[in-house]
Amino acid sequence: MRRNEQALRLPVSGLEVFLRQPTGVEDILLLEATNLDTSLALALLTAIAQAADGGEVGWNTLSITDVDTLLLHTRQSVFGDRLRADATCPASNCGAPIEVSFQVSEYLANYLPSQVRGVEAAEESGWFRLQDIPVLFRLPTVADQVAIAHHPHPDQELLRRCLQPAEITSEQLQQIEEAMETLAPNLAQNLQGQCSECGAMVEIFFDPQQFTLRELRNQAAFIYEEIHLLAMYYQWSESAILALPRQRRLQYAERLRQTKRTA
Known part of the structure; x- marks a missing residue:
């Protein structure tokens, strides 16, 4: 250094x-x-x-x-x-x-990641699963943010990229979004x-x-x-x-x- x-x-x-x-x-x-x-x-x-x-x-x-x-x-x-x-x-x-x-x-100290109970690593690197929910997810990346920047339906496209399968219930989506926010807190916030x-x-x-x-x-x-x-x-x-x-x-x-x- x-x-x-x-x-x-x-x-x-x-x-x-x-x-x-x-x-x-x-x-x-x-x-x-x-x-x-x-x-x-x-x-x-x-x-x-x-x-x-x-x-x-x-x-x-x-x-x-x-x-x-x-x-x-x-x-x-x-x-x-x-x-x-x-x-x-x-x-x-x-x-x-x-x-x-x-x-x-x-x-930064106020938005540190933490572990989520019931979340475990999936077989594919970078992917996770929530116990009792037959859905795999991964954390959005910079590449995802660039890819959806000019997409006509950015939220839907992000789900397609980060969920397997992308079509899930609203309750399952809420659980996964809460897990994502805990694992990788969003630093863009309302003050x-x-x-x-x-x-x-x-x-x-x-x-x-x-x-x-x-x-x-x-x-x-x-x-x-x-x-x-x-x-x-x-x-x-x-x-x-x-x-x-x-x-x-x-x-x-x-x-x-x-x-x-x-x-």
């Missing part, structure tokens, strides 16, 4: 990984992406994460919980543990600004708060994937200016600048800006 890497064990798969901070290469990836979607999240994580044992990882086979966990740890390494988001009170005649704030570490101005209760949907990708892309907005400054002053190549750890690049660029302001 290098100095700028963080060692993590993913909560669902148990995979041990090393995670590094994004460099300029990933900043360019974020800025030039057409959509802030799961495919972009996968491309980012494939670039900055690796298995601790050096082996190959099928990143698209990871559960969505594991991927969102990696994204939040990436966000944590860049911006710190405290997460802040702005919202507006939806109450009529109010519209006051509301700040949502929490610790990433506490949020509740109260407006300090009018006292209205406010519910805000927090999507770790969208929030993290947007925040990382916003911070990368000045990468082209930073490349220009460093290349012009130090005569470094673009590839050398892009390979710098993000924080080091920002420090160099800010010092050049200060030099220009005081000149």
Whole structure:
């Protein structure tokens, strides 16, 4: 493990990984992406994460919980543990600004997977069964999320991919969904708060994937200016600048800006 890497064990798969901070290469990836979607999240994580044992990882086979966990740890390494988001009170005649704030570490600790009584591994790798229910299921993966993103009936398609057979009773489906949520908790959740101005209760949907990708892309907005400054002053190549750890690049660029302001 290098100095700028963080060692993590993913909560669902148990995979041990090393995670590094994004460099300029990933900043360019974020800025030039057409959509802030799961495919972009996968491309980012494939670039900055690796298995601790050096082996190959099928990143698209990871559960969505594991991927969102990696994204939040990436966000944590860049911006710190405290997460802040702005919202507006939806109450009529109010519209006051509301700040949502929490610790990433506490949020992740609140959604840890746990075992489910009556669930056992099936013969096929990655599949499970619930006792007394003649249905096999597996946890949705990143590949599933990408595949159903533009499907006309995404919920039905996900069931088709993750259940054997896909046609089951509503009671059986409820039991399986509860088991899935326990084995791989969904980190995209509604957060509740109260407006300090009018006292209205406010519910805000927090999507770790969208929030993290947007925040990382916003911070990368000045990468082209930073490349220009460093290349012009130090005569470094673009590839050398892009390979710098993000924080080091920002420090160099800010010092050049200060030099220009005081000149």
